[in-house]
Amino acid sequence: ENNHKSDSRGALIVLEGLDRSGKTSQSSRLLSYLEGLGHSVESWRFPDRNTGVGQMISSYLANESQLDDHTIHLLFSANRWEKRSLMETKLRSGTTLIVDRYSFSGVAFSSAKGLDIEWCKAPEIGLLAPDLVLYLDIPPEKAAERGGYGGERYEQLEFQRKVAHSYQILRDGSWKTVNAWLPFDDVEKQLREMVLDSVTTCQKGKSLSK
Ligand code: DGP
Ligand code: NA
Numbered sequence: 001e002n003n004h005k006s007d008s009r010g011a012l013i014v015l016e017g018l019d020r021s022g023k024t025s026q027s028s029r030l031l032s033y034l035e036g037l038g039h040s041v042e043s044w045r046f047p048d049r050n051t052g053v054g055q056m057i058s059s060y061l062a063n064e065s066q067l068d069d070h071t072i073h074l075l076f077s078a079n080r081w082e083k084r085s086l087m088e089t090k091l092r093s094g095t096t097l098i099v100d101r102y103s104f105s106g107v108a109f110s111s112a113k114g115l116d117i118e119w120c121k122a123p124e125i126g127l128l129a130p131d132l133v134l135y136l137d138i139p140p141e142k143a144a145e146r147g148g149y150g151g152e153r154y155e156q157l158e159f160q161r162k163v164a165h166s167y168q169i170l171r172d173g174s175w176k177t178v179n180a181w182l183p184f185d186d187v188e189k190q191l192r193e194m195v196l197d198s199v200t201t202c203q204k205g206k207s208l209s210k
């Protein structure tokens with residue numbers, strides 16, 4: 001019903017960026033911050049390597065298996081789809097989710113390989129729309145200097161440059177960009193404000209969209 005005021009709910013907050021942009025550390029800092037303020041909040045990440053699909057993805061990333069580029073793209077997407085209903089339940093029950101990577105990673109990484117960008121977007125249609133996308137912006141060269149990559153498939157400077165370019169194409173006015181090569185504390189400070197704002201808006205009953 002259109003005129004029915006929707007209930008208070010949690011916010012879907014997504015962190016995006018290159019490998020070694022600091023998303024994982026910032027996710028856990030934001031989690032502690034919001035918990036400290038008494039909010040119900042969970043930290044999630046994609047790919048979720050704990051599911052059957054996630055294990056296939058993990059083995060691909062470790063170069064232990066080879067898959068066609070389209071096939072792995074669809075697996076990453078399936079990994080988000082298998083969490084969709086739980087995600088909706090959590091948000092509706094008032095829990096905020098801080099998610100380390102989501103659909104934009106799917107499109108950015110696969111289109112960086114040369115797959116058609118519209119084809120890449122298609123399987124993401126119908127997943128829940130983030131309330132806030134935080135882009136941790138770092139030049140690929142700076143990210144590469146940060147204590148080295150872990151050796152997974154995509155963790156190479158040349159490829160990360162292409163991913164950065166794809167993110168640039170995807171980025172729109174709704175994303176909030178944070179300079180991620182500042183010290184971690186400064187990055188955190190910027191993120192805190194943005195996140196709190198989004199949590200408050202959703203508590204007031206902003207409706208959930210696809
Ligand atoms: P992470 O666990 O955040 O380090 O992610 C593992 C790697 O997989 C990282 O290089 C980013 C990449 N990745 C994450 N999500 C997707 C996706 O949906 N599609 C593709 N092709 N790559 C992804
Ligand atoms: Na990684």
Ligand code: NA
Binds near residue numbers: 020023
């Ligand atoms: Na990460």
